[in-house]
């Protein structure tokens with residue numbers, strides 16, 4: 661596996677592969693790999709001739725009070741894991757090369773970024789859309805794989821890719837979960853045993869919504885109340901949002917149907933904020 665740090669070298673590598681007629685699959689990441697990241701890489705390998713993974717903890721998507729400096733990092737371990745899974749290139753640029761001081765351009769996707777995590781994290785999705793645009797321009801992939809755990813992020817990237825005619829196929833990978841249902845996240849490493857038990861409130865709440873919906877409940881008001889009671893019955897949980905949204909518009913709905921996704925963001929203890937989501941009808 662090749663490790664590339666310079667954007668220009670990355671582009672040159674990709675152009676060379678494309679000239680040879682090889683397709684390029686891309687997995688953008690912020691590192692600290694877990695099984696969820698590896699699943700994205702394997703999916704890219706199934707769909708493309710060559711796979712590039714980027715590892716860049718993107719400062720522009722963190723707010724002033726968020727965990728940029730504390731974000732977990734382990735380059736050696738990550739590069740070994742990517743190598744073992746068969747990745748061709750690990751692109752790990754420096755911040756100064758991604759954001760030279762003279763940069764003036766950002767990418768903002770309207771409407772889809774107003775609610776859910778966008779409401780709690782002003783500027784977050786502009787940071788994501790900007791860095792993903794830059795990475796697409798540098799890596800020049802044919803397809804890119806993103807996890808569905810960040811449901812809003814996936815919708816924003818799909819919209820941006822279409823709106824800006826980027827010509828990159830966006831593939832969503834189903835959420836990868838631990839055996840007990842906890843959605844995999846780099847932030848799970850911050851959870852001690854009691855907090856990890858509380859973190860199960862998210863996947864448990866989604867399961868509860870599905871069960872109630874299958875039993876005939878359609879009212880978001882009543883489903884919301886059930887979810888709230890369920891999550892707050894776990895110690896040290898603080899709900900940021902519980903939202904029932906249409907899968908495409910991300911707008912809130914008042915009754916659930918087959919296009920409804922329940923999306924959650926919950927603080928577990930003082931420092932960990934977890935997200936999870938699922939279709940209300942999961943067959």
Ligand code: PAF
Pocket residue numbers: 688689690716718721788791792810813
């Ligand atoms: O999902 C992530 O890890 C990040 O938001 C991404 C897409 C790599 C952009 O920095």
